[in-house]
Every structure is written in structure tokens, then in C-alpha cells.
Amino acid sequence: MDFGPYLMLATLEGAVLAAVLALMASGLSLVFGVMRVVNVAHGEFYMLGAVLAWWVTSMVGGGPAVAFVAALIVVPVIVGALAAAADMTVLKRLEYDPERTIVATIGLLYILQQVTLMTYGADARPVVPPFNTRLALPWLEWSDGGLHMFWPWGLSTTTYKLFVIVAGIVILSAVWAMMRHSRIGLLMRATQLDSEMAQAFGIPVERVYALVFGIGAGLAALAGVLIVPIQQAHYLMGGDALLLSFIVVIIGGLGSLAGTIVAALLIGLSDGIISVFFSPTLAKIIATLLVAFVLVFRPQGLFGTRDR
Amino acid sequence: MTETQKILVLHVGLIALLFALNFILPAYHHGNLARVMVLATYAIGYNVMLGYTGLLSLGHAMFFAAGMYGMALSIRHLGFAPAPALLVGIASGAGLALVVGLLALRTAGVAFMIVTLMFAQTVYLTILLAGRWTRGDEGFVIQQHERVLWGIDLSDPSSRYLAALTLFAICLFATLNLIRRPLGRVFVAIRENEERARLLGYNVFRAKLFSVVISGTISAAAGASYGLLFGYAGATFATVQYSIFPLLWVLLGGTGTIIGPFLGALFMFYLIDLSSGVTNAYMLIAGVALVVLVMFAPQGIAGELRRRIWSWLP
Amino acid sequence: MSKSSESKSAVSRRSALKTLGLGAGAAAALPLWARYSSAETAAPIRIGFQKHATGIGAAYGRWYDRTSQAAVRLINEAGGINGRMVELVTEDDGTDPKRGAEVIEKFATQSNCDVAFGTLFSHVVVGSAPRAGELKLPYFVVSEGHHVASGMLNRYTVQPGITDVKSQVQAMAPFVSQNLGKKVTMIFPDYAFGHDHRDFFTAAIEAQGGEVVGLIPIPPTETSFTKYFPKIPRETEVIYHVMVGPGVLTFVKELGEFFGPSRPEIFGFIDSLEAVDLASPGLEFLEGTYFWEGNPRYAQPDQTEYDKHFRAAIGIDENGASINDSKDVSTYAHMFGCWETLYVIKAGMEAAGYAGPQDRAKLIEAVEAITTMPHSNEHPQGAKVFNGKTHQVFGPQYISKVVDGKLMVVHTASIEDGMYPDEVDYTTQAL
Incomplete structure (x- = not known):
């Protein structure tokens, strides 16, 4: 494939990854920002989102579109409730101590993986996308003294992939609006700034924490539901997603939602674009080292203001 | 007894007990304990950073793998004997730790975790990329005749056990000695309050770099020994999972204790081994055990011992 | 040492143990040989x-x-x-x-x-x-x-x-070069299993007068694949794919989306779709493509009594799925x-x-x-x-074509097709 069309294809693929990553990472960032908790089980909430989406779509009749919408609504709520329950039964009792919460969430990770393996099984299972038309994309070429449009071999995307990009933008805008303009958002921001002060002002910090943990997990689950028609639900899918969203959160600057989103775009697009220039594994190595060096030379992340 | 004597009695006693077990353990547990001692050495290396200097790394598998591959590749491709190969492995780990330390120590906290994770991921992918020499994920066998160290066949159960015990004992006493020396005290000062350590005039960066290099070297020694004792080198040992393991062992056994890493590795090994005999869902049991332990024994096993009985435990 | 003396000593150990009347608890504490001979x-x-x-x-x-x-x-x-x-x-x-x-x-x-x-x-x-x-x-x-x-x-x-993979790959090359095309692009996982495919198939297809025009190794942690497909050279006549792991279905689906209506010939190892239902959404494009199968997943018209017996004993239907759940597809080729x-x-x-x-x-x-x-x-x-x-x-090795959503065997490679010279003689090693 020519260079131009290839770059466009890689950018489109990168944008899909970026959208999903931004959703998932903003959940992780929210939890870290407000609660100062590194949630290692975050990838498993993403996995649960995908697995439950398969479950819901295979239970609900009325065609793939109806089933998918049902999953989009029901699944994040279930996962969010589960996470909130885990917060109240386990994390609260650890007093959110950083090291202990890491061990506890690793434990949670094992539990969620194993329970999924025992109930859902080891197979990768597909969900039918609500719509999925292949769109061949045109490219412009300068030939015979004029600009001509043509359809290069393989340059295409699907309507569903475009939908994922749009859905990512819409959901993130909603989250941003909630943080900025709603009462819940205000409580969260107050707790993030100073939880003791917030407590003194009568904010139910414990309930805010449970809510934040639930919303964070819900966002990961939402990302899982959106990705499952493209990639299949599998009980080990959380691991790599967790690594990527960790990277995004740190690069973006801890607890900064805007930074997280920009970083997701950066990571998603660079993953696609670097693969244009290098052999695949070498591209992964370069992308990984790039992240490491960004942090080495800018430890607060690209958009963080200070090391907290 | 003074505290120093008590400490000496406990640790020498542990090594003596492990030595005695060589002669009485049934074959299966004998083999397991040899493995656990090598893994515990890895955890001891990890504990130097996490337990004594307060540096949480998520990429220690790269040091373990550097040791393993430094050793195994020099046997496979350069025809080295085990002793120099072991040294190559340890030196690879030390060199890698120096480079990683110089770069990663510019960061702190969560950024440090991610930077170490990324470097480890790079090492893992590089092993795959160099598949022509490493055979990638499949790895390769170090044949029995290549594992004869000074006339001792390391594939013999008793030799393997004693070799593992020697490695474990050296690293145990080395770290015990380290934390009682000035350098070790600086480590602890940094763990407790880095800013104050700096104000007191210590070169914090240099001390942390020492910590990373010592930790990486011990981990590499464990990796090189593991390959040599069990005859296999593979990329699996460089995956994230093998960076998480020492973290778990140390946290379970007790951060900042000398015997904690051993107790943690032993506990996790038998937890998985015994529960996998009862049910297929042993990961579930391991997960629940982690949550329960962290809720009710937050200091880890040795930490609880220190809190309840042996306040002098180092 | 001759084997007879070995077994004799084992017997004497056993009788010694019996006369000593050791209990099971004591036996557990004894070294390996003692517990076995009891x-x-x-x-x-x-x-x-x-x-x-x-x-x-x-x-x-x-x-x-x-x-x-x-x-x-x-x-x-x-x-x-x-x-x-x-x-x-x-x-x-x-x-x-x-x-x-x-x-x-x-x-x-x-x-x-x-x-x-x-x-x-x-x-x-x-x-x-x-x-x-x-x-x-x-x-x-x-x-x-x-x-x-x-x-x-x-x-x-x-x-x-x-x-083994060397034998399998080698037996495929004649069919690929004679029926599908001479210019092959290989897509394979970037680790030992994939490298074996790369090395053995490259050698085998060259022996048949064909050539490998493109190599696309995929890193094992990858979850999306479309971005690598443009590396497939335009001159490619046959795509050869083999993938393992949970990402396989995504891989095959994205391959179809990439090519749309104008695909080259596609030859894959069934590993890419082992335990996956061929009727999964997005796999329609596989119609008319070819697969290596270790053992044909779908019961063939000339099904042997042996294959019937095998399926019945495990509980597998004629489509290679569990008789209790048609969605539960087996790893029939292995x-x-x-x-x-x-x-x-x-x-x-x-x-x-x-x-x-x-x-x-x-x-x-x-x-x-x-x-x-x-x-x-x-x-x-x-x-x-x-x-x-x-x-x-x-x-033997089987090559099947997807016809009406089912894999139908079109070629059976003989045992000899997969033979290669010995690389080792284990019998010279001590027992």
C-alpha cells in the first residue's frame, strides 16, 4: 500500500484504540485522582464489561441492535455496583493504604479472572455488532496534471469502528460535564482536593469514594462493551488493556482528566503510526521505550503540574 | 541474649534447619524447597528496594531474565562453562540495573512503577525479537552435561538443593549485613523520609542507585541460578507476571524483613500447590487468601511476628 | 548396568520394606525409590x-x-x-x-x-x-x-x-504452490512457533519453485491487526496465516474487513480458528479459502467408522462441536x-x-x-x-476448503510428504 493511504488507515485504527483507551483510562484516572488508589483490578472490570456484554446480548432477543443497546445500558451499572461493593467491603477497611490496596486489588484480579473462567469459560466469544458496513475510503492522487480520486486496495474502515470513536467522544464529554457542572462532580472535586477538609464540611467521603470507584469501573466496563463487537470477550483480555491505560494515566499526568484524554490520543495514534515504519515487534519496543523516556524526562507526565 | 545474638540465632538457625531438611525431606518437598529458595532469593533482591529503600518496582522480571539469559546464552552460543556463565548472568543484571537505575530514578512513586514496567516490557519484547538466538517464548533447554559446576552435577537433587541453599544463604546474610551498615541505614532513612535524608546531607540519588544495583544483581543471581538448576530459559520469566510475583511474596512475607521474602515465597508456593490439588479454581483461592491476608495481617507474616513476638526482627 | 539387575534390586527393596512392615506414613518420608516399589x-x-x-x-x-x-x-x-x-x-x-x-x-x-x-x-x-x-x-x-x-x-x-510443525508445513507447500499461487505472504506470531512456520515453509515453498514475498510477524500481545495488513505486498497471490491465542477471531475477522470483496487466495492453519465457530459473525469472507487441518472438524462424506467411533466416544457432533452445545466448538485438529x-x-x-x-x-x-x-x-x-x-x-495432513460455511477436505497429504531427514538419534542417549 502507498504511504499516504497506509498512514490514514493506521490513524483510523489508532483513533479506535484511543477512544476505548480514553474511556478506560479516565476511569482509572478518576479513581486515582480522587481516592489515591492504584486499582490493579481495573483491567478486569473492562474484561467483565466485555464478558457481560456477551451474556446480555445472548439473553436479549430482538436483533443485534436492541441487544447491544441493552448491554450498553445494563452492563456498566452491574460492574459499577460490583466495584462499589468491593470498595465498601475491602478497600475501605484497608484505609486506602497504597501498598495494601495494590495487593488487595491483585487478589481481586485473580478472583474475577477465575470466576469468569469457571462460569464463562476459556473461549473468546464474539458479539454481533449492531451495524457493521465496510466503507472503502478514497484517496487523492496527483496524476495526468490533475487531482484524481481513487479507492486504494485495503483502505477501509467499518461503520462500527467510526461509531466507537464517536461514542468515546460523547461519553467523555458527559463525564467531563458531570465533573464540572453537577453536584456529584463538585463533591468529587472537593474530596480530591482535600478529603479531610471535605469530611469536615459534611461531605460523605466514604460514599463519594464508593461512588467514584463504581463510576471508574463502570467506565472500564463501558469500554469493554464498546470493544467487544471488534475484539471478542476473553477472560484474559484485561491484562494488556490495564497496562496501556496505566501508561495513559501516567503520561497524561495523574488525576488530570484532560491530560488523560490527550495521552490516550497520543498513545493510540502513535501505536498505529509507529507500526507503519517498523516491523511490528520493533514498533512495540520503540513505542514502549518512548513512554518510558517521556516519563524519565518529564516525571510529572506531559500535562501534570506537580508531583503529588 | 542481646538483639544481635537473637538475630544471628534466628537466621543461622533457619539456614541450619534448611540444611538439615536436605536429608529428611521426601523427594517432592525436597525439590520444591530448592525451587522456593531460589525464588526467595529473587524476593530478597526485590525487598532491598521495596522493603528497605521504599522503591516499588513493577519490572523486576527484567533483572531475573537478564541473569537467566546472560547465563543461558553464554552457555548456548559461546560454549561457556557454568561458573563463568553464572558470572556473565550476574554481571548482565548488574549492568542493566545500573542503566535502568540511572534513568528510572529520575522519577518517583507511580511514575517509577510505570518506568520500570516499561523497561521490563522492552526487555521481554527484545527477547522475542531476538528469537534467532533466544527461541523466543518457547525458550531452550540447558542440557544436563552443560550444567556441571566444578564437577558437581547440578541436576542431581541433592546438589541442586545445596546449591540453592548456598545462593540463598549468601544473599540472606549479605542483605542482613547490608542493612546493619551505614549504607543500609541510609536506605531506611530514605524509605522513612526522603526529604529529611537529603537535608541530613546524604546523597539520596547515589544511595538509591546503589539500592537498585544491589537489588538487580541479587535478582539476576536468582535468575541465572534458576536457569542453571532447572535447565531451562524462556521468555515467560520476563513477563509482567514474574514482576508481580516478588512483590506479592515480599508483601505477604513482610516488607522490610530479612526472612519475610522466604516466608512469602514458601507460603504462596504451597498455597497454590495444595489448593490446585483440591480444586481447579486455585487462582480463586489465591485471590481470596491475598485479600484476607492484606485485611487481617497487613504487615505480612514476618511483620506480624515482629509486631506480636519478636520486636527485634530485622 | 543391565536391566535385570535393576529390577532385581527393586524387588529386594520391596520385600525388605514389607518385612520391615513400614506403615504408609513412614513410607511417605522415605526417598523416592522406596515409595515407588511399595x-x-x-x-x-x-x-x-x-x-x-x-x-x-x-x-x-x-x-x-x-x-x-x-x-x-x-x-x-x-x-x-x-x-x-x-x-x-x-x-x-x-x-x-x-x-x-x-x-x-x-x-x-x-x-x-x-x-x-x-x-x-x-x-x-x-x-x-x-x-x-x-x-x-x-x-x-x-x-x-x-x-x-x-x-x-x-x-x-x-x-x-x-x-510436528516442520512436517505439517512441509506437506502443505506442494498444494499451495500448485493450486493457489507461487507468491506467498506469511502472517505469523512473532515467537518460536511462528518462526518455525516462517523458516520451514519458506524453505519448502522455494523447493516447489515458489517464493515468500512478504513476512508479517505479529507481536504476541497484539489485540488489533488491521494496521499491519497494508504491509502485505500487492503482488501477493496467497496469504498464509497462522495465529494462536485469544486474538485469533479478531485477526481473521479484520483480515476479511481489510480485503473486502477483492481478496487474494487465503491459506491458513486451523490454529487460527481452533475452538472457534466458523459461523461466527464476520467470518463469511472465509468462504472459498483453504485450511490445514490436523483432523477434519466436519464429518466428511467418506467419514470412516474410526472417526464415527472417536466422535461418539467424546460426544462431538458432525460439525465438530459438543453434542450438548453446538456453540461449544472443539479443538478437533489437535x-x-x-x-x-x-x-x-x-x-x-x-x-x-x-x-x-x-x-x-x-x-x-x-x-x-x-x-x-x-x-x-x-x-x-x-x-x-x-x-x-x-x-x-x-x-497424513488434510487441506480443507470452506464450502457453505463448512470445511470440506480437498487434499490429503501423504505421510511421505511430511518426512524429513533425522536431526537426532535419542536412542544413543543413556536411559
């Missing part, structure tokens, strides 16, 4: 089954388990081995080489297994085999890796039930290897007059002496030729 001959033969119950191999592990359980049930119904019942001792290895080696030790020294069996993933085999060799525990792998025949392993590791391996163990133990662990060396020699295995209920995939020197079996 085993009664009427006790069942214990086969340690190293199962990928968790980790990336879990989908295979489930079907390897079902197949093995069915074969053991049939063997026992027919009177067992040497008059003794057979018992599978299953341990999960987590698809991890470290745990795999630990499981081998457990079989040999804790759970009193006579042999170990059943591993698929190459890294687990390579990580476990040194321990099996040291413990002198016969280790029957069902892995299709080239590690056994390459000479990397040891005298106690045998692969008598499934062909799992016959477990079945056939268990029958090889049976044949070997009978030929060796196997009575207990003291006869393990005799068992290895008996298996090495096997040369041919006829197409039968014991070997439902086809007739086999076993090479006792390289410890590797050779058998």
Missing part, C-alpha cells in the same frame, strides 16, 4: 495429565481433557493395560513453563504417576522436559512443536500421537493426538510388560521400537509412521 501391582496405572486448565491454553486444555477422559474410559472398559485399570491424574500447569516443571516433579515424586502426558504449548514442553528427563519419567507430549525431533529434549520425552498417544502408551506398556516405575526404561524402549500404526479406532486420524530415533510420529 506400590501394589493391582493398583491402577496412573497417567499424569498436564492440563492447560488456566492461562492462554485453556480452550485447548478443556478439549484435551475431554478427549483423554474418553480414551481412558474406553481403555478401561476393554480391560485396562496389562490387566490394570488406568487413572488420569490431572494437574493444571497454568500454561506456564515454571508451573509445568513443578507439575512434572509432582507426578514423579508425589502422586506416584507412571508416566506424564498431554502437554500442548511448546514453552511448557520445553520448560518441563528437562525435569522429566532427570526424574526418568516418560513424558508423552501432544504439542505439534518441532522441539522433540529437533534433538533439543531428551530420551524420556516422546511425541507419538501428533505430527485433540486426536491425546487419544492416539494414550493408545501408544497402552501399546508400549503391553509390549514392555510394564509392571511399575522400575520398567519405565523398558517402556521407552518399547515405544521406540514401534514403527507403524494402522488407521484404526486407536488411530482415528489416519495411519502413522513412528521414528524411534527422533521420537516423532508422522502422519
Whole structure:
């Protein structure tokens, strides 16, 4: 494939990854920002989102579109409730101590993986996308003294992939609006700034924490539901997603939602674009080292203001 | 007894007990304990950073793998004997730790975790990329005749056990000695309050770099020994999972204790081994055990011992 | 030392133990040899089954388990081995080489297994085999890796039930070059298994006058694939793909989306879709493409009685799915290897007059002496030729075309197509 069309294809693929990553990472960032908790089980909430989406779509009749919408609504709520329950039964009792919460969430990770393996099984299972038309994309070429449009071999995307990009933008805008303009958002921001002060002002910090943990997990689950028609639900899918969203959160600057989103775009697009220039594994190595060096030379992340 | 004597009695006693077990353990547990001692050495290396200097790394598998591959590749491709190969492995780990330390120590906290994770991921992918020499994920066998160290066949159960015990004992006493020396005290000062350590005039960066290099070297020694004792080198040992393991062992056994890493590795090994005999869902049991332990024994096993009985435990 | 003196000493140990009247508790504390020789001959033969119950191999592990359980049930119904019942001792290895080696030790020294069996993933085999060799525990792998025949392993590791990747790949090249095209682009996982495909197929297709025009290795952690497909050269006549792991369905689906209506010929190893329903959404484009199959998943019009027998015993319908759940698709192209391996163990133990662990060396020699295995209920995939020197079996390979959403066999590669010169002679190693 020519260079131009290839770059466009890689950018489109990168944008899909970026959208999903931004959703998932903003959940992780929210939890870290407000609660100062590194949630290692975050990838498993993403996995649960995908697995439950398969479950819901295979239970609900009325065609793939109806089933998918049902999953989009029901699944994040279930996962969010589960996470909130885990917060109240386990994390609260650890007093959110950083090291202990890491061990506890690793434990949670094992539990969620194993329970999924025992109930859902080891197979990768597909969900039918609500719509999925292949769109061949045109490219412009300068030939015979004029600009001509043509359809290069393989340059295409699907309507569903475009939908994922749009859905990512819409959901993130909603989250941003909630943080900025709603009462819940205000409580969260107050707790993030100073939880003791917030407590003194009568904010139910414990309930805010449970809510934040639930919303964070819900966002990961939402990302899982959106990705499952493209990639299949599998009980080990959380691991790599967790690594990527960790990277995004740190690069973006801890607890900064805007930074997280920009970083997701950066990571998603660079993953696609670097693969244009290098052999695949070498591209992964370069992308990984790039992240490491960004942090080495800018430890607060690209958009963080200070090391907290 | 003074505290120093008590400490000496406990640790020498542990090594003596492990030595005695060589002669009485049934074959299966004998083999397991040899493995656990090598893994515990890895955890001891990890504990130097996490337990004594307060540096949480998520990429220690790269040091373990550097040791393993430094050793195994020099046997496979350069025809080295085990002793120099072991040294190559340890030196690879030390060199890698120096480079990683110089770069990663510019960061702190969560950024440090991610930077170490990324470097480890790079090492893992590089092993795959160099598949022509490493055979990638499949790895390769170090044949029995290549594992004869000074006339001792390391594939013999008793030799393997004693070799593992020697490695474990050296690293145990080395770290015990380290934390009682000035350098070790600086480590602890940094763990407790880095800013104050700096104000007191210590070169914090240099001390942390020492910590990373010592930790990486011990981990590499464990990796090189593991390959040599069990005859296999593979990329699996460089995956994230093998960076998480020492973290778990140390946290379970007790951060900042000398015997904690051993107790943690032993506990996790038998937890998985015994529960996998009862049910297929042993990961579930391991997960629940982690949550329960962290809720009710937050200091880890040795930490609880220190809190309840042996306040002098180092 | 001759074998007769070995078995004599084992007997004397046993009688010594009996006269001493040691209890079971004391026996547990004794070294390895003592506990083994106290085993009664009427006790069942214990086969340690190293199962990928968790980790990336879990989908295979489930079907390897079902197949093995069915074969053991049939063997026992027919009177067992040497008059003794057979018992599978299953341990999960987590698809991890470290745990795999630990499981081998457990079989040999804790759970009193006579042999170990059943591993698929190459890294687990390579990580476990040194321990099996040291413990002198016969280790029957069902892995299709080239590690056994390459000479990397040891005298106690045998692969008598499934062909290896070198043989499979080599047998495919004539068909590909004669029927699909000469210019091939290969898409494969960027690790040892994929590299074997790359190296062996490149050599084999060049021998046929074809060439590999593009190589696209995919990193193992990858979850999306479209961005790599533009690297496929335009001149490509045939795409050769082989992928393993949970991402396989995404891979195949995205391949279809990439090409749309104008695809080149596509030839894949069924590994890319093992345990995946061909009727999954997005796979419609596979119509008219070709697959290597170790054993045809869909019952063919000329289905043999042996294949019927095999399917019925495990509970698999004519589409290769569980009879209880048509969505539960088997790993049909690989799992016959477990079945056939268990029958090889049976044949070997009978030929060796196997009575207990003291006869393990005799068992290895008996298996090495096997040369041919006829197409039968014991070997439902086809007739086999076993090479006792390289410890590797050779058998037929199937190439199927997707017709109306089903895989129909269009070519059967002969045993000879997959033969290659020996790379090792394990029989020269000490037992």
C-alpha cells in the first residue's frame, strides 16, 4: 500500500484504540485522582464489561441492535455496583493504604479472572455488532496534471469502528460535564482536593469514594462493551488493556482528566503510526521505550503540574 | 541474649534447619524447597528496594531474565562453562540495573512503577525479537552435561538443593549485613523520609542507585541460578507476571524483613500447590487468601511476628 | 548396568520394606525409590495429565481433557493395560513453563504417576522436559512443536500421537504452490512457533519453485491487526496465516474487513480458528479459502467408522462441536493426538510388560521400537509412521476448503510428504 493511504488507515485504527483507551483510562484516572488508589483490578472490570456484554446480548432477543443497546445500558451499572461493593467491603477497611490496596486489588484480579473462567469459560466469544458496513475510503492522487480520486486496495474502515470513536467522544464529554457542572462532580472535586477538609464540611467521603470507584469501573466496563463487537470477550483480555491505560494515566499526568484524554490520543495514534515504519515487534519496543523516556524526562507526565 | 545474638540465632538457625531438611525431606518437598529458595532469593533482591529503600518496582522480571539469559546464552552460543556463565548472568543484571537505575530514578512513586514496567516490557519484547538466538517464548533447554559446576552435577537433587541453599544463604546474610551498615541505614532513612535524608546531607540519588544495583544483581543471581538448576530459559520469566510475583511474596512475607521474602515465597508456593490439588479454581483461592491476608495481617507474616513476638526482627 | 539387575534390586527393596512392615506414613518420608516399589501391582496405572486448565491454553486444555477422559474410559472398559485399570491424574500447569516443571516433579515424586502426558504449548514442553528427563519419567507430549525431533529434549520425552510443525508445513507447500499461487505472504506470531512456520515453509515453498514475498510477524500481545495488513505486498497471490491465542477471531475477522470483496487466495492453519465457530459473525469472507487441518472438524462424506467411533466416544457432533452445545466448538485438529498417544502408551506398556516405575526404561524402549500404526479406532486420524530415533510420529495432513460455511477436505497429504531427514538419534542417549 502507498504511504499516504497506509498512514490514514493506521490513524483510523489508532483513533479506535484511543477512544476505548480514553474511556478506560479516565476511569482509572478518576479513581486515582480522587481516592489515591492504584486499582490493579481495573483491567478486569473492562474484561467483565466485555464478558457481560456477551451474556446480555445472548439473553436479549430482538436483533443485534436492541441487544447491544441493552448491554450498553445494563452492563456498566452491574460492574459499577460490583466495584462499589468491593470498595465498601475491602478497600475501605484497608484505609486506602497504597501498598495494601495494590495487593488487595491483585487478589481481586485473580478472583474475577477465575470466576469468569469457571462460569464463562476459556473461549473468546464474539458479539454481533449492531451495524457493521465496510466503507472503502478514497484517496487523492496527483496524476495526468490533475487531482484524481481513487479507492486504494485495503483502505477501509467499518461503520462500527467510526461509531466507537464517536461514542468515546460523547461519553467523555458527559463525564467531563458531570465533573464540572453537577453536584456529584463538585463533591468529587472537593474530596480530591482535600478529603479531610471535605469530611469536615459534611461531605460523605466514604460514599463519594464508593461512588467514584463504581463510576471508574463502570467506565472500564463501558469500554469493554464498546470493544467487544471488534475484539471478542476473553477472560484474559484485561491484562494488556490495564497496562496501556496505566501508561495513559501516567503520561497524561495523574488525576488530570484532560491530560488523560490527550495521552490516550497520543498513545493510540502513535501505536498505529509507529507500526507503519517498523516491523511490528520493533514498533512495540520503540513505542514502549518512548513512554518510558517521556516519563524519565518529564516525571510529572506531559500535562501534570506537580508531583503529588 | 542481646538483639544481635537473637538475630544471628534466628537466621543461622533457619539456614541450619534448611540444611538439615536436605536429608529428611521426601523427594517432592525436597525439590520444591530448592525451587522456593531460589525464588526467595529473587524476593530478597526485590525487598532491598521495596522493603528497605521504599522503591516499588513493577519490572523486576527484567533483572531475573537478564541473569537467566546472560547465563543461558553464554552457555548456548559461546560454549561457556557454568561458573563463568553464572558470572556473565550476574554481571548482565548488574549492568542493566545500573542503566535502568540511572534513568528510572529520575522519577518517583507511580511514575517509577510505570518506568520500570516499561523497561521490563522492552526487555521481554527484545527477547522475542531476538528469537534467532533466544527461541523466543518457547525458550531452550540447558542440557544436563552443560550444567556441571566444578564437577558437581547440578541436576542431581541433592546438589541442586545445596546449591540453592548456598545462593540463598549468601544473599540472606549479605542483605542482613547490608542493612546493619551505614549504607543500609541510609536506605531506611530514605524509605522513612526522603526529604529529611537529603537535608541530613546524604546523597539520596547515589544511595538509591546503589539500592537498585544491589537489588538487580541479587535478582539476576536468582535468575541465572534458576536457569542453571532447572535447565531451562524462556521468555515467560520476563513477563509482567514474574514482576508481580516478588512483590506479592515480599508483601505477604513482610516488607522490610530479612526472612519475610522466604516466608512469602514458601507460603504462596504451597498455597497454590495444595489448593490446585483440591480444586481447579486455585487462582480463586489465591485471590481470596491475598485479600484476607492484606485485611487481617497487613504487615505480612514476618511483620506480624515482629509486631506480636519478636520486636527485634530485622 | 543391565536391566535385570535393576529390577532385581527393586524387588529386594520391596520385600525388605514389607518385612520391615513400614506403615504408609513412614513410607511417605522415605526417598523416592522406596515409595515407588511399595506400590501394589493391582493398583491402577496412573497417567499424569498436564492440563492447560488456566492461562492462554485453556480452550485447548478443556478439549484435551475431554478427549483423554474418553480414551481412558474406553481403555478401561476393554480391560485396562496389562490387566490394570488406568487413572488420569490431572494437574493444571497454568500454561506456564515454571508451573509445568513443578507439575512434572509432582507426578514423579508425589502422586506416584507412571508416566506424564498431554502437554500442548511448546514453552511448557520445553520448560518441563528437562525435569522429566532427570526424574526418568516418560513424558508423552501432544504439542505439534518441532522441539522433540529437533534433538533439543531428551530420551524420556516422546511425541507419538501428533505430527510436528516442520512436517505439517512441509506437506502443505506442494498444494499451495500448485493450486493457489507461487507468491506467498506469511502472517505469523512473532515467537518460536511462528518462526518455525516462517523458516520451514519458506524453505519448502522455494523447493516447489515458489517464493515468500512478504513476512508479517505479529507481536504476541497484539489485540488489533488491521494496521499491519497494508504491509502485505500487492503482488501477493496467497496469504498464509497462522495465529494462536485469544486474538485469533479478531485477526481473521479484520483480515476479511481489510480485503473486502477483492481478496487474494487465503491459506491458513486451523490454529487460527481452533475452538472457534466458523459461523461466527464476520467470518463469511472465509468462504472459498483453504485450511490445514490436523483432523477434519466436519464429518466428511467418506467419514470412516474410526472417526464415527472417536466422535461418539467424546460426544462431538458432525460439525465438530459438543453434542450438548453446538456453540461449544472443539479443538478437533489437535485433540486426536491425546487419544492416539494414550493408545501408544497402552501399546508400549503391553509390549514392555510394564509392571511399575522400575520398567519405565523398558517402556521407552518399547515405544521406540514401534514403527507403524494402522488407521484404526486407536488411530482415528489416519495411519502413522513412528521414528524411534527422533521420537516423532508422522502422519497424513488434510487441506480443507470452506464450502457453505463448512470445511470440506480437498487434499490429503501423504505421510511421505511430511518426512524429513533425522536431526537426532535419542536412542544413543543413556536411559
